[in-house]
Amino acid sequence: MPFIHIPLPKCLSSRWPFAKKPYKVPLQRLPFTFRRVPLALHMGIQVAILATIGGLWALSERRNGIATVPTTPSEISLFWAGDVSVSLLWTYSLLWTALPAFLMARYMEYFGAMQDALKISQPMMELCKPSGLEKICTRARCHQEHRWKRWNRFNPLPVFLKYWHFPKRRARASPKQTILLDYSKIYYSIPLVNTCFALRNRHFLVATCMFVKFLLSIVSGLVAAIFSVAIVSASSPLPLTMPNMFYDWGPAESSLRPALDIVSASVINNAPLIQWMTPTHAFHPFSVAPSSAALDGVGGEWNITAETTAYSIALDCDILDARVISDAGGITVDGTPGKDAQVTFDFMHRDCPVYTWINLMTPAALNMISWSQTDCSWASGVARVGFFAGTTDPKSQIGLSNFTLVSCVPRFNQSTASITVGAAETPGHVLESSILSTNTSKVTSALSSYLERVHMYTAVDPKSTDLQMDNICRLSYEYSKAHNNTNPLSDSAGLMQSFETIFMATYAAAATLASFNNASTDGPQLLVGSLAQPENRLFVVWRPAAVVMAVIFVALLVTILVAGYAYVNADILRSQNHLILGHALMVDRCPGVTQYIDDLKADAVQHLRAEEKRRHLKEGDGMNYKPATEEELLKGRSMVEHAEHLDEEWECSLDGDKIRLGKVSGFLGYYGADESPTESLSSVA
Numbered sequence: 001m002p003f004i005h006i007p008l009p010k011c012l013s014s015r016w017p018f019a020k021k022p023y024k025v026p027l028q029r030l031p032f033t034f035r036r037v038p039l040a041l042h043m044g045i046q047v048a049i050l051a052t053i054g055g056l057w058a059l060s061e062r063r064n065g066i067a068t069v070p071t072t073p074s075e076i077s078l079f080w081a082g083d084v085s086v087s088l089l090w091t092y093s094l095l096w097t098a099l100p101a102f103l104m105a106r107y108m109e110y111f112g113a114m115q116d117a118l119k120i121s122q123p124m125m126e127l128c129k130p131s132g133l134e135k136i137c138t139r140a141r142c143h144q145e146h147r148w149k150r151w152n153r154f155n156p157l158p159v160f161l162k163y164w165h166f167p168k169r170r171a172r173a174s175p176k177q178t179i180l181l182d183y184s185k186i187y188y189s190i191p192l193v194n195t196c197f198a199l200r201n202r203h204f205l206v207a208t209c210m211f212v213k214f215l216l217s218i219v220s221g222l223v224a225a226i227f228s229v230a231i232v233s234a235s236s237p238l239p240l241t242m243p244n245m246f247y248d249w250g251p252a253e254s255s256l257r258p259a260l261d262i263v264s265a266s267v268i269n270n271a272p273l274i275q276w277m278t279p280t281h282a283f284h285p286f287s288v289a290p291s292s293a294a295l296d297g298v299g300g301e302w303n304i305t306a307e308t309t310a311y312s313i314a315l316d317c318d319i320l321d322a323r324v325i326s327d328a329g330g331i332t333v334d335g336t337p338g339k340d341a342q343v344t345f346d347f348m349h350r351d352c353p354v355y356t357w358i359n360l361m362t363p364a365a366l367n368m369i370s371w372s373q374t375d376c377s378w379a380s381g382v383a384r385v386g387f388f389a390g391t392t393d394p395k396s397q398i399g400l401s402n403f404t405l406v407s408c409v410p411r412f413n414q415s416t417a418s419i420t421v422g423a424a425e426t427p428g429h430v431l432e433s434s435i436l437s438t439n440t441s442k443v444t445s446a447l448s449s450y451l452e453r454v455h456m457y458t459a460v461d462p463k464s465t466d467l468q469m470d471n472i473c474r475l476s477y478e479y480s481k482a483h484n485n486t487n488p489l490s491d492s493a494g495l496m497q498s499f500e501t502i503f504m505a506t507y508a509a510a511a512t513l514a515s516f517n518n519a520s521t522d523g524p525q526l527l528v529g530s531l532a533q534p535e536n537r538l539f540v541v542w543r544p545a546a547v548v549m550a551v552i553f554v555a556l557l558v559t560i561l562v563a564g565y566a567y568v569n570a571d572i573l574r575s576q577n578h579l580i581l582g583h584a585l586m587v588d589r590c591p592g593v594t595q596y597i598d599d600l601k602a603d604a605v606q607h608l609r610a611e612e613k614r615r616h617l618k619e620g621d622g623m624n625y626k627p628a629t630e631e632e633l634l635k636g637r638s639m640v641e642h643a644e645h646l647d648e649e650w651e652c653s654l655d656g657d658k659i660r661l662g663k664v665s666g667f668l669g670y671y672g673a674d675e676s677p678t679e680s681l682s683s684v685a
Contacts, residue, residue, distance in 0.1 A: 068535050105220045175596075272429070306528075320405045343400070588658075593659060608634075
């Protein structure tokens with residue numbers, strides 16, 4: 001069936017999407033990176049980067065991390081095992097490492113494109129300088145060049161830096177800054193070297209862009225270190241219960257030998273403490289409520305934090321002067337020290353009368369005996385505890401040398417404490433504790449019974465027959481010996497502190513073992529704690545973030561300057577031509593360019609002929625010298641690099657849309673036969 005062409009109405013044919021439109025010659029436009037929309041987009045990207053990093057930084061500080069992230073496997077071999085979940089975990093880690101670095105690298109390329117457009121526009125900007133016989137330098141410029149020459153005279157730097165200086169400003173641009181300007185040379189592509197080259201040409205905005213791009217190349221790798229994963233503790237409410245009550249008679253009614261063994265193992269020999277105690281406090285145990293479903297699906301290490309009651313004994317001790325007590329008749333020695341002597345002490349400590357004694361049966365023995373006074377005879381609930389320490393010495397007035405007498409006021413404390421206990425592998429092990437409030441009470445009858453019994457436990461060591469000590473004093477002596485290099489008996493203050501530490505730890509262990517074994521008569525006490533489980537949180541590391549934000553902020557300021565540069569020089573930037581064809585259009589029918597090329601070739605041929613003649617004379621073949629043709633001499637020679645040799649002899653400017661070349665002494669070759677050089681210069685002005 002033949003194709004039937006049905007023409008469309010004229011009202012529809014022009015709106016048809018595939019209708020052929022008449023061709024229009026394109027207008028001159030600004031380079032893409034200098035246009036309003038790309039510049040606005042560029043600055044918007046910079047502001048977005050600053051806002052994103054700053055916002056995530058603030059969020060990280062406020063919420064203890066940005067977000068919860070999965071744990072990345074520690075072995076790379078798991079990635080190739082074929083497990084999809086493991087592969088996803090590795091993929092997640094790329095979101096905060098490789099992705100920011102990739103985005104920063106792409107931004108650096110876009111900033112480099114703006115820098116390249118700026119470099120390409122410099123020859124045209126030099127050509128469009130105001131023409132005319134301008135003054136070479138102002139008074140300030142002359143003074144600056146004078147100081148520069150004076151500095152070069154005493155400059156200790158190498159020669160290649162000693163004579164590196166800014167070229168003199170000329171009325172018109174030189175070929176080296178226009179038609180010979182090339183920022184793409186290998187040695188001008190090295191970071192910081194290209195910046196110095198741009199500064200030497202007085203292209204300060206280009207130099208600034210080059211330096212900022214160098215900074216961006218540094219921070220593009222640093223972006224991967226902005227985000228880091230750290231293990232933090234995540235809390236959630238957890239119902240708890242206290243099924244047992246505190247029984248204050250527990251330490252007095254049970255044996256204290258296990259408590260003393262715990263103190264010996266943990267406090268002196270650094271073994272782990274038992275559950276629900278610290279070296280100073282015994283804590284009321286709690287457990288998770290049976291009806292709670294908060295632990296469903298919880299794995300790994302997790303802790304419980306709650307407020308509970310802490311019980312402890314605090315000692316307020318004083319070192320008493322034995323001489324004062326002896327002069328007052330408070331020390332009596334019966335018998336011979338070292339055989340059958342008994343030393344009796346009768347003294348007053350803080351309005352409480354104390355009566356106690358010590359037997360000195362072993363010669364040259366180390367004596368340390370604790371004592372207790374549970375009734376001050378005039379007030380109930382007041383007690384004293386303390387110890388004697390010294391070496392048996394028959395020559396001493398009291399039968400003891402290096403004597404120390406310590407008397408302490410015990411106080412029973414019931415405190416409200418916040419504790420964090422382990423709940424996974426070591427349930428009840430106290431990890432952290434802090435005392436919120438303390439209520440001090442007098443010594444109760446249960447505590448008095450405990451104080452009367454604690455010093456009755458003796459320490460027997462067959463290897464140490466010269467020690468006369470009870471158990472709690474032996475632990476105090478060993479603790480002081482482990483923490484002081486001197487003899488414990490010669491350090492009364494250290495011995496007193498050791499006694500306080502051991503005494504408090506002994507009660508904490510005894511109360512933990514014996515005071516929480518009875519069920520509460522009123523039923524379990526309910527309370528609410530918090531479940532803390534370690535999880536991976538994504539944080540912003542402030543040092544890399546601050547460096548990256550500083551560089552991006554500098555880049556934003558430079559972009560604003562480039563936007564102003566593009567706005568002021570928009571007409572010049574639009575007239576810029578590209579490619580070889582555009583350059584050919586600029587030099588088309590320019591006699592000055594033709595003469596410049598002829599002079600360039602003539603100068604090159606002159607140097608090559610002189611070099612060739614010297615070579616023939618050196619080889620002894622001067623008689624048979626036959627000059628080569630111009631084409632043979634120039635073959636393989638770089639006329640572009642040789643053109644820099646003539647840079648000081650020529651000047652460039654722009655006349656309309658044509659490049660105008662002329663010698664410094666006058667524009668030659670670009671005026672007619674009846675036009676003088678002076679008239680040509682005046683026409684340029």
